[in-house]
Amino acid sequence: MKKLLNVLYVTTPEAYLSLDGENVVVLIEGKEKFRLPIHTIESIVCFGFLGASPALMGFCAKNGVGLCFVSPYGRFLARVSGGVYGNVLLRKKQFRVSDSEADCVPIAINCIIAKLNNSRVVIERAIRDHPGQVDVNALKKASTYIKNSTVQLQNCSSLEEIRGIEGDCAKIYFEVFDELILHSKDSFYMRGRNKRPPKDNLNALLSFLYTLLAHDVQSALETVGLDPYVGFLHRERPGRPSLALDIMEEFRAFFVDRLVLSLINRKQITGKGFTVRESGGVMMDADTRKNVLMAWQKRKQEKITHPFLNEKISLGLLPYVQSLLLARHLRGDLDAYPPFLWK
Amino acid sequence: MIYKYKDEDLLALSGIQHFAYCPRQWALIHIEKQWIENLHTVEGKQLHERVDNPDFFESRGGVLTARSVPISSYELGFFGVADLVEFYADEKKGITLNGRQGKWRPIPVEYKKGKPKKDIIDQVQLCAQAICLEEMLSTTIEYGYLFYGKTKHRTKIVFGKQLRDEVVRLAEQMHSVFNKQITPKPLTNNKGCKSCSLVNVCLPKLGTKQAGVNSYIKRYLGRE
Numbered sequence: 001m002k003k004l005l006n007v008l009y010v011t012t013p014e015a016y017l018s019l020d021g022e023n024v025v026v027l028i029e030g031k032e033k034f035r036l037p038i039h040t041i042e043s044i045v046c047f048g049f050l051g052a053s054p055a056l057m058g059f060c061a062k063n064g065v066g067l068c069f070v071s072p073y074g075r076f077l078a079r080v081s082g083g084v085y086g087n088v089l090l091r092k093k094q095f096r097v098s099d100s101e102a103d104c105v106p107i108a109i110n111c112i113i114a115k116l117n118n119s120r121v122v123i124e125r126a127i128r129d130h131p132g133q134v135d136v137n138a139l140k141k142a143s144t145y146i147k148n149s150t151v152q153l154q155n156c157s158s159l160e161e162i163r164g165i166e167g168d169c170a171k172i173y174f175e176v177f178d179e180l181i182l183h184s185k186d187s188f189y190m191r192g193r194n195k196r197p198p199k200d201n202l203n204a205l206l207s208f209l210y211t212l213l214a215h216d217v218q219s220a221l222e223t224v225g226l227d228p229y230v231g232f233l234h235r236e237r238p239g240r241p242s243l244a245l246d247i248m249e250e251f252r253a254f255f256v257d258r259l260v261l262s263l264i265n266r267k268q269i270t271g272k273g274f275t276v277r278e279s280g281g282v283m284m285d286a287d288t289r290k291n292v293l294m295a296w297q298k299r300k301q302e303k304i305t306h307p308f309l310n311e312k313i314s315l316g317l318l319p320y321v322q323s324l325l326l327a328r329h330l331r332g333d334l335d336a337y338p339p340f341l342w343k
Numbered sequence: 344m345i346y347k348y349k350d351e352d353l354l355a356l357s358g359i360q361h362f363a364y365c366p367r368q369w370a371l372i373h374i375e376k377q378w379i380e381n382l383h384t385v386e387g388k389q390l391h392e393r394v395d396n397p398d399f400f401e402s403r404g405g406v407l408t409a410r411s412v413p414i415s416s417y418e419l420g421f422f423g424v425a426d427l428v429e430f431y432a433d434e435k436k437g438i439t440l441n442g443r444q445g446k447w448r449p450i451p452v453e454y455k456k457g458k459p460k461k462d463i464i465d466q467v468q469l470c471a472q473a474i475c476l477e478e479m480l481s482t483t484i485e486y487g488y489l490f491y492g493k494t495k496h497r498t499k500i501v502f503g504k505q506l507r508d509e510v511v512r513l514a515e516q517m518h519s520v521f522n523k524q525i526t527p528k529p530l531t532n533n534k535g536c537k538s539c540s541l542v543n544v545c546l547p548k549l550g551t552k553q554a555g556v557n558s559y560i561k562r563y564l565g566r567e
Contacts, residue, residue, distance in 0.1 A: 087375040089524050113560060150564060224544075225375070308559055309546070324546065329556075331375070331526055333549055336556035341563040 005042035017052035066219040087225045108233035114250035114339030121342045126180045142176040187271025197281030201274040204282040209256040218244040220319035224327045250340045308338040346417030356423030360468045370526040405432040414475035419514040425472045427452040438482045451487040458493045
């Protein structure tokens with residue numbers, strides 16, 4: 001399989017990125033702090049105010065290195081992408097499928113099957129690993145509900161029905177999510193998802209990591225020549241990467257929820273690393289953000305046997321592999337889209 | 344003369360070697376526009392960068408040498424660039440060249456990294472170039488040379504009927520696949536997959552090893 005390259009996260013807000021030869025150079029107050037050959041990285045995520053030089057942007061666009069700007073809060077601002085490349089036939093097929101509800105439904109079902117399956121794995125693992133600490137009954141009930149929904153899901157014939165089942169299951173899942181938090185329950189609790197801005201530490205953490213995941217999935221889709229803005233379950237809305245959101249569904253529980261739980265339960269982060277702003281929005285401090293990013297990067301290096309390909313790959317390549325499998329399905333190599341199902 | 348193809352139908356001649364190697368690899372590159380470099384492709388590119396020089400034209404000892412010569416054939420439906428074409432002074436069999444005295448016989452030379460191969464992929468590409476030159480110069484070319492980077496030697500390739508038929512056959516297949524716009528399935532048991540730079544895009548085992556997607560999903564949802 002393709003090699004997993006690193007992502008450079010620039011978390012100092014005062015940092016300015018520039019290009020020197022084939023190196024990305026990080027400057028702080030005009031002084032060089034750090035440099036890195038660009039061919040060793042897959043993308044750059046910049047949390048700064050100052051941004052990057054046009055030369056660096058051009059180089060990244062030309063060489064297929066993702067460059068993405070997010071606010072210091074972790075909200076997505078912009079990304080630099082080069083000319084549209086890849087296969088116009090593949091994109092046209094994607095658009096045709098996207099325009100036909102009947103064609104969207106089977107793909108959307110498979111994405112959501114994986115979402116439900118993978119959220120159930122999070123719940124089932126908590127039951128298995130901490131039977132004494134969690135409300136097993138409540139968790140079992142949620143898990144069974146989601147399992148039954150998976151069966152119903154397979155008979156859906158409209159996107160509306162799929163969205164309905166998905167919404168119900170998300171609600172049930174986040175209702176028991178609190179049970180999965182074993183420590184620092186005063187600092188980390190789930191009383192419903194909120195995003196703009198996140199109003200508690202847990203939501204801040206989830207939103208931050210979902211943004212990183214979305215960035216990875218979007219880059220992966222572009223790499224294989226798919227248009228990340230044209231989705232099958234999520235409808236198009238200008239500025240919304242609908243296909244990236246579709247494919248992300250498979251990964252939310254596996255990549256983000258699981259990581260968030262282990263960061264909290266292993267006390268790698270604490271409530272002290274978060275500040276409530278005047279507006280009620282919650283923000284992470286620089287050290288916590290660094291910890292989270294390091295844990296995220298480390299997780300991407302872990303290996304897994306891909307359930308469909310039966311091939312050992314780094315977790316970080318999963319968005320790429322799923323994008324490739326989707327492209328292969330759209331181009332007719334596979335009878336359906338095989339989503340990522342976690343064991 | 345009415346040719347088989349028009350300008351807009353022409354395909355890259357260099358693709359014939361990819362197509363002969365694996366039709367799927369060719370389709371991934373030329374239909375799906377996927378390209379990934381590996382050691383082999385980078386070495387090949389470097390070799391051609393050294394050879395490539397469209398301004399180079401040398402005249403020495405009765406031989407004219409032209410590099411990076413644009414060529415095409417509307418009969419095969421190809422366009423491309425020949426690395427090197429040598430023109431030998433030959434009053435009997437030669438043809439007249441623009442702005443040159445005397446008569447000249449063209450001989451194509453193609454640069455390849457590595458050493459002579461068992462298969463005829465390189466020969467097919469050279470022969471296709473010769474057919475282009477024949478069409479453009481209204482002549483017949485009996486042979487050409489493959490120059491191998493590793494051995495630094497030229498191998499003479501005679502353009503016999505069998506080789507020419509193979510070029511025509513591959514050209515027709517390429518146009519047929521291109522018009523259908525469907526990427527062919529992977530070759531089964533293709534030993535070449537190991538050194539193919541597109542192996543991770545192609546996923547040659549897809550659809551051969553795995554059962555269908557639906558049984559994969561059933562298997563996962565059924566476990567407990």
